[in-house]
Amino acid sequence: MAVSGSSFQVLTADEVVVHLKALRSRQPVNYWAFYSSQLGGIVTDPALMVLPFDDHMVHRGHGIFDTAGLVDGRIYDLEAHLDRFLLSAERSKLRLPGSRDDMRDIIVKTTAASGRRDGSIRYWLSSGPGSLELTPAAGAEPGFFVMVFGGLSYPERWYAEGLKVMTTTYPIKAPLYAITKATNYLPNVLMQMEAKAAGLDNGVFIDEDGNVGESSNMNVAFVTRNGVLAHPKFDHILAGCTSLRLLELAESLRQQGVIKGIEVRDIPVAEARLCREMLLLGSSVKVAPIVQWDDQVIGDGKPGPVFNALLRLLEDDMRKGDRLIAVPY
């Protein structure tokens, strides 16, 4: 509903719920279950998945988040995502609402309450409501929120034909902010909007020294001209759980001779542009091939063999690996 003079009414609580439901009916969403420490429980009606406006995560971006995948009734690699969540909390000076075990338990129970077997689980930590100041309100209680939802989906074309990306004109985040998964995603949002406006699929951040950084919500990796799987160092980009896992799983490809080696190092743009394959890696995209970067066609302009092999390794790990938590539906 657009803002207009006739919308100036003082609403009752019941009317607020009616309006929230109307909002959701205008814009259906795939949100299946939401836990809020502020509500003290789980709701399954998307109209009720709300936060107080003065929560510090809303008005100052003082919050962190992470996302794990739900695959065939099991949660994939949750411990790695929780490790990163706790690191992000510490760097953001956010108090935890309970122990790691408590948070894991809430994540698993909210997933069970969703009844869904496939999707994504995103969870947030905020410093809580209570004022509109810069620093958290006195006595603010940390907020913990868990959303079980349909996940981000990407066009089949990305995997069959490959993506086209551009070097973003937006500056990369300073290392402290890039390695912390905080809710401040303005550069990432602007980068993706810029790429879409240019008719492309995504952007790539380059650091001040001319090395490759990462993409909007995904890491970037390469197969170099001499067949090495090369990934940028994690000191100035997010340590993607997918990247870290694939760097381990790729050892089997090295043994089979599919790749010649695995390197985590600075990757100068000039070298990267001449690679055989360029890849996007992330929990939502899994592994996707990039076939064009600015004016440069990557490799032979088609998805390559290492893309295929890595995607297969990841999908196997997500279904049959040893990093799965069964959801007690």
Ligand SMILES: Cc1ncc(COP(=O)(O)O)c(C=O)c1O
């Ligand atoms: C900025 C950024 N880089 C990389 C990634 C990939 O991380 P992951 O593999 O844990 O999804 C994400 C997604 O979480 C991200 O937001």
